[in-house]
Amino acid sequence: MPHFTFTSPDLTTFCRLDELGLEATGQYLTLKQAVIECRVVEPDRWCGSCGAEGVPRDTVVRRLAHEPFGHRPTVLMVRVRRYRCPDCSRVWRQDTSKAAQRRAKISRRGLRWALTGIVVDHLTISRVAAGLGVSWNAANDAVLAEGRRVLIDDPHRFDDVTAIGVDEHVWRHTRKGDKFVTVVIDLTPIREKTGPARLLDMVEGRSKQVFKSWLANRPQEWRNKVEVVAMDGFTGFKTAASEELPDAVPVMDPFHVVRLVGDGLDRCRQRVQLATTGHRGRAGDPLYRARRTLHTGADLLTDKQQTRLDAVFAAEEHLEVEATWGIYQRIVAAYRHPDKKKGKEMMQAVIDAVTTGVPTALVEIRRLGRTLKQRAADVLAFFDRPGTSNGPTEAINGRLEHLRGSALGFRNLANYIARSLLESGGFRPVLHPGL
Structure with missing residues (x-):
């Protein structure tokens, strides 16, 4: 256990008021809040117009919400002295810009606490407002304004991007208005193994024109640096x-390719189920019981799962399901192969197999073959650029789903985009000492 050197209690240091240019002069505690009386350290008594020494006139009080200690909001009651110039009659007050922005209701330390709570601890605005002891609107406006200043409006936010991912996202579940947005993700940190992916931007709508317009609005120099674009089958x-x-090289990532084949396998299973039994899957039906086992990699099957599949494939009427399952397993095996060159050869063999000579009865495989033939270059491009996947894009979509759920939904798209950028835009308040 380390040996600590203790000093006398100092409220100014404990509450980190020295970082704000303040000094604690008193305290008042209640069950609902803690009030700390402060004064401005710098006297600021010289006239900014003529340079003469000012004469103290009076004192005004500025109240600022500060970072809470425990579950009790903390309020700074800052006593600000006003001066009058005896020569030019100019009146001014001590500078408190180090403690808070002009006309702000929250101190800079309070803002840092709020942003850390939103981004790192995933708190809601309601919880942040309760912690600061301010209204929801005051907390929301302050957090979004500061977030725009340090992240959203940062001109260097798009620098050094060489790989991006694009996908659609449902931002609200209502019948009125467009519920889809297009999300653009920076995959460069994943590709270079320097950190997690981050949200670059979010645009209303989902179409070719939406993504094309977003790209066209980027500087040509930025577009020239983008080498890879990961996407789904759209x-x-x-x-x-x-x-x-x-x-740039388009890459259809493994997540969407495997999901595409998995959806075909499900459709085949459901079609055969209905054709052989005359009804949809029920608990006692072999095909329905094996629905999850069919999506398990062959090298990960347990003895019980293997026995279940053997029983399903033993029935001649399930031959089409077995054939489709075989294609699914070959694609999964190609992606899992440690040698990407060999994996690419395996994937090419699968594409060749499903694009020529497929029996008419294998409807799902024929449909898959048409898609893979059209996007073959994009599917195979992944093996030449390992690490370029839209999986991180789906992960960020999941984080945004959690954000929307914790806020009980959003009605304003601009607020949703701002909160999403703070949530997944790579912003870390603890790394910004200027807050």
Whole structure:
């Protein structure tokens, strides 16, 4: 156990008021809040117009919400002295800009606490407002304004981006208005193994034109640096990227390829289930009981799962399901192969197998073959650029789902975009000592 050197209690240091240019002169505690009386350390008694020494006139009080200690809001009651110039009659007050912005209701330390709570601890605005002892609107306006200043409006936020991911996201579940947005993710940290992916921007709507317009609004120098665009199977994103980023390589990531094949496997299972039993899957039906086992990698199957699959495939009427399952397993095996060159050869063999000579009865495989034939170059591009996946994009979408749920939904898209950027834009308040 380390040996601490204790000093006398100092309220100024404990509450970190010295960072705000303040000094504690008194305290008043109640069950609902803690009030700390402060004074400004710098006298600031010289006239800014003529340089003469001012004469003290009176004192005004500025109340600031401060970072809470425990569950009790803390209020700073700052006594600010006003001066009058005897020569030019100018009146001014001590400078408190180090403690808080002009006309702000929250101290800079309080803002840092609020941003840390929003970004790191994933608190709601309601919880932050309660901790600061201010109204919801005051907390929301202050947090969003500071977030825009330090992150959203930062001109260097788009610097050094070489790989991006694009996907759609549902920002509200209502019948009125467009509920979809297009999210653009910076995958460069994942690709270079320097950190997590981050949200670059969010645009209303989901279409080729939406993504194309967003790319067109970026400087040409920025677009020239983008080398890879990871996306799902939506051709609109691919066309927009090809037109605005002609030198970038589109990559259809493993997440969406495996999901595409998995959806085909489910449709095949459901079709065969209905054809052989005359009804949808029920608890006692072999195909329905094996629905999750069918999506398990062959190298991860337990003895019980393998026995269940053997029983399903033993029935001749389940031959189409077995064939589709085989294609699914070959694609999963290609992505899991440690040698990317060998994995690419395995994937090419699968694409060749599903695009020619497929029996008419294998409806789902024929449909998959048409898609893979059209996007073959994009699917195979992943193996030449390992680490370029839209998986982090889906992970950020999941974080945004949690954000929307904790806020019980959003009605204003601008607020949702701002909160999303703070949540997933790579912003860390603890790394910004200027707050």
